[in-house]
Amino acid sequence: MKSVRVLAISALSVSLFVASAAPACAGNFGVSPLDVQFSPQQKSAVLTITNDDSRPVSLRLRAMRWTQGANGRDIYEESRDLIFFPKRIEAQSGESKIVRVGVGEIAPDREHAYRLFIEELPPPRVEPRAQSLLSILITIGVPVFVSAGNVHSDLAVSNQQWVDGKLQLSVVNSGGARARISRIVTDTGVVVTEGLDGRYVFPGITKVYTVTPPAKICDQKTGILRLETDSGIAEVPFVAPPLCGA
Numbered sequence: 001m002k003s004v005r006v007l008a009i010s011a012l013s014v015s016l017f018v019a020s021a022a023p024a025c026a027g028n029f030g031v032s033p034l035d036v037q038f039s040p041q042q043k044s045a046v047l048t049i050t051n052d053d054s055r056p057v058s059l060r061l062r063a064m065r066w067t068q069g070a071n072g073r074d075i076y077e078e079s080r081d082l083i084f085f086p087k088r089i090e091a092q093s094g095e096s097k098i099v100r101v102g103v104g105e106i107a108p109d110r111e112h113a114y115r116l117f118i119e120e121l122p123p124p125r126v127e128p129r130a131q132s133l134l135s136i137l138i139t140i141g142v143p144v145f146v147s148a149g150n151v152h153s154d155l156a157v158s159n160q161q162w163v164d165g166k167l168q169l170s171v172v173n174s175g176g177a178r179a180r181i182s183r184i185v186t187d188t189g190v191v192v193t194e195g196l197d198g199r200y201v202f203p204g205i206t207k208v209y210t211v212t213p214p215a216k217i218c219d220q221k222t223g224i225l226r227l228e229t230d231s232g233i234a235e236v237p238f239v240a241p242p243l244c245g246a
Contacts, residue, residue, distance in 0.1 A: 028053040029091070031118060035143040038103045047099040047142065049118065051091035058121040059089040061099065066113040066143070072198060072207025082114055082144060103146050110148050110176040110203045115141035151176030151203075155229060157236035158206060165241075167192070167213055171227065171234075172206040180230045181209075186238075187224035190216045 030050045038045070051057045065079035083102040091097050101116065120137045154175030161168050173179050179201045184192040193211040201207050218240050227234040 029057055029059075029120070029138070031140055031142060035145070036101060036116075037145050037147065039147045040149055044100065044102045047101060047116070048096055049089060049091065049099060050096040051093060054093050056090065056092050058123070059091070060119045060121055061087050061089070062117045062119065063144075064115050064117060064141075066115050068200075068202045068205045068207070072201060072205050074198065076115065079114060081112070081146075082116065084116060101144070103144075111151055111178055112146040112148075113178065113200075113202060114144040114146070116144055117141050145178065148176060153177045153179035153201075153203070153229065153231050155179045155181075155201065155227060155232075155234040157225070157227070157234065160225075160236065160238060162241040163210075165212070166210050167238075169209045169211070169225075169227075169236075170206055171201055171209060173201040173203055176203050177231075178202050182228045182230065184211065185226050185228065186217060186220060187226065187235075188220060190214065190220065192217065192225065 028051075030052055032048045032050075036045045036047070049059065061084060063079050063082040063084060064076040065081065067075045067077070069075050081104060083104065085100055086097075089097050089099070099116075117139055118141075119139045122137060152175050153173055155171060155173050157169050158172045159168075159170040169184075171181070181196055181199045181201065183194040183196075186192065190213075192213045196209060196211075198207065220240065222237070222239050225236050225238045227236075
């Protein structure tokens with residue numbers, strides 16, 4: 001079973017609790033699994049949170065509805081669709097805690113997305129030995145997806161253009177489930193990018209990605225771009241600009 005370990009930086013967000021302007025310290029806790037998938041047949045799941053730090057940790061859990069707006073911008077709103085317990089956790093060093101998560105009735109039109117935020121809370125008081133430290137409080141957002149049944153993503157590139165040496169791709173998802181882009185490669189195996197900002201494209205959303213392709217793509221001039229996702233591959237022809245690599 002995979003888990004995510006968090007030290008000084010969270011992939012989602014980091015907040016600061018300042019004791020004084022000094023060196024930083026951070027919590028260290030793990031969450032498993034990395035995401036949760038609900039279906040009409042499965043409406044409950046279990047998360048395991050483990051405190052790997054040498055000190056106790058206090059955590060707060062919140063559920064947020066996760067949608068995407070213009071250009072695929074992530075939007076979070078308070079939601080009561082998810083049922084979870086407990087909402088607060090106190091874990092000693094080395095201790096693991098179980099969080100039970102469930103979902104109520106969701107309209108079966110398409111897949112719905114949420115995040116269960118696990119937020120580290122500041123200590124009730126600053127110990128004298130820690131007064132010269134800057135404490136970094138970690139927040140992890142575990143993706144929770146509620147499937148509407150037999151729905152799938154349908155990814156395509158609706159537009160592409162070169163701007164100042166960078167390639168802009170307008171990616172549209174016409175399906176009823178999310179698509180997660182892992183990387184973009186050419187038909188000859190040239191890796192265009194493996195690090196995308198915002199890999200998810202939700203149903204009915206068009207998202208614009210701007211990438212800086214490697215110089216090797218200029219040697220090819222024309223070919224096929226392949227968007228590799230967790231549910232398949234979307235392909236689109238491309239033509240390198242006249243001054244590519246100049």
